Amino acid sequence: MSLRFASADDLTWSSDERIALEHANPRFGAVFSDHMAVATWKAGEGWADDAVVNYQGLDVNPGSAVLHYAQEIFEGLKAYRHADGSIWLFRPDQNGERFVRSAERLALPTLPVDDFVNACVRLADVDSRWVPEPGDSGEKSLYLRPFMIAYQDFLGLAAASTVLFSVIGSPVGAYFASGVKPLRLLVERTQARTARGGTGEAKCGGNYAASLRSQIEAKKRGCDEVLFVDAVEHRWIEELGGMNFMAISKDGQLVTPELAGTILRGITRKSILEVAPDLGLEPVERKIGIDELLGGVRSGEFPEVFACGTAAVVTPIGSFLDGDTDVQVAEPTGKATMEIRRRLLDIQFGRAEDTHGWLKRVR
Ligand code: PLP
Numbered sequence: 001m002s003l004r005f006a007s008a009d010d011l012t013w014s015s016d017e018r019i020a021l022e023h024a025n026p027r028f029g030a031v032f033s034d035h036m037a038v039a040t041w042k043a044g045e046g047w048a049d050d051a052v053v054n055y056q057g058l059d060v061n062p063g064s065a066v067l068h069y070a071q072e073i074f075e076g077l078k079a080y081r082h083a084d085g086s087i088w089l090f091r092p093d094q095n096g097e098r099f100v101r102s103a104e105r106l107a108l109p110t111l112p113v114d115d116f117v118n119a120c121v122r123l124a125d126v127d128s129r130w131v132p133e134p135g136d137s138g139e140k141s142l143y144l145r146p147f148m149i150a151y152q153d154f155l156g157l158a159a160a161s162t163v164l165f166s167v168i169g170s171p172v173g174a175y176f177a178s179g180v181k182p183l184r185l186l187v188e189r190t191q192a193r194t195a196r197g198g199t200g201e202a203k204c205g206g207n208y209a210a211s212l213r214s215q216i217e218a219k220k221r222g223c224d225e226v227l228f229v230d231a232v233e234h235r236w237i238e239e240l241g242g243m244n245f246m247a248i249s250k251d252g253q254l255v256t257p258e259l260a261g262t263i264l265r266g267i268t269r270k271s272i273l274e275v276a277p278d279l280g281l282e283p284v285e286r287k288i289g290i291d292e293l294l295g296g297v298r299s300g301e302f303p304e305v306f307a308c309g310t311a312a313v314v315t316p317i318g319s320f321l322d323g324d325t326d327v328q329v330a331e332p333t334g335k336a337t338m339e340i341r342r343r344l345l346d347i348q349f350g351r352a353e354d355t356h357g358w359l360k361r362v363r
């Protein structure tokens with residue numbers, strides 16, 4: 001580890017009253033904590049200028065490559081406050097490793113995992129007052145958003161030689177304004193989010209921009225989110241715009257699309273697959289056809305279906321809209337889904353023993 005992310009001399013702080021107000025009912029990603037971690041990279045020189053500074057605007061020139069060619073990656077993880085006041089991150093090394101893979105795909109410089117983790121720990125430590133109590137929803141936390149952008153003022157199409165890395169923080173509750181109410185998903189059979197050989201496995205902004213038109217259509221049609229299928233045959237389930245997808249079969253299989261390069265290697269997904277046997281479920285990663293799924297939901301073969309991710313934790317799915325056909329899930333807040341959700345939150349908030357060594361202490 002070479003970057004220290006020491007605090008700048010001129011840090012300013014919000015009052016306790018303001019933080020309490022922002023913690024009362026946080027809308028996902030709408031308010032930011034007082035500070036940010038930053039570092040810059042220059043070709044031939046490497047990483048430097050690391051610090052924790054006041055949250056502020058970036059000095060991005062109109063010619064900056066990120067604005068034109070979307071050479072950009074990001075991450076998402078949370079800082080949790082335990083009952084004894086201590087603050088913890090969940091598997092930040094996994095986010096750091098994914099950040100390296102995303103950087104490689106987007107021709108950005110890699111940031112060593114230790115430096116990535118240290119940046120997150122330093123920001124969560126300096127802004128520890130911004131880490132809420134879990135609250136009534138039992139899931140309030142400080143969402144950390146590390147990101148890296150091509151910073152160079154240059155319109156030639158080339159990998160940038162100047163890059164900015166930063167971590168910002170935002171107090172959050174449930175991702176969906178409706179809380180953990182079951183989601184209604186629009187099945188998107190036409191517009192793909194990513195394709196094989198593309199950037200689906202990288203956490204880069206372009207994947208999300210490509211999902212927004214379908215998301216608007218979903219809202220228009222009374223749905224909360226979109227379920228994307230593959231770009232070639234338009235039949236194999238991939239994931240939602242910002243979450244992985246899982247279904248539970250009536251004989252206790254926990255089925256999720258396999259990792260084939262087009263979906264994000266979700267850390268929540270991976271963690272759920274690892275705890276599934278403790279909950280009596282058999283984890284299965286395989287191709288799932290959309291028609292098989294919807295048929296199985298109708299017949300009761302898949303009585304429970306849910307979405308998972310850092311932002312969404314585990315959110316049950318209650319129905320699908322496929323063209324004009326409505327498909328209702330038999331158990332929209334099913335027992336197994338809610339048990340998985342509870343198990344994950346219990347580990348993250350220190351209410352269950354961290355037998356896998358997934359938590360990293362901030363303070
Ligand atoms: N899939 C997409 C497209 C996402 O944006 C996310 C969120 O990060 C996930 C899946 C879930 O990944 P994770 O569990 O690592 O947050």
Ligand code: COI
Pocket residue numbers: 075076077241242243309310311312
């Ligand atoms: C996350 O869960 O961390 C994400 O990045 C998803 C995003 C749509 C908020």
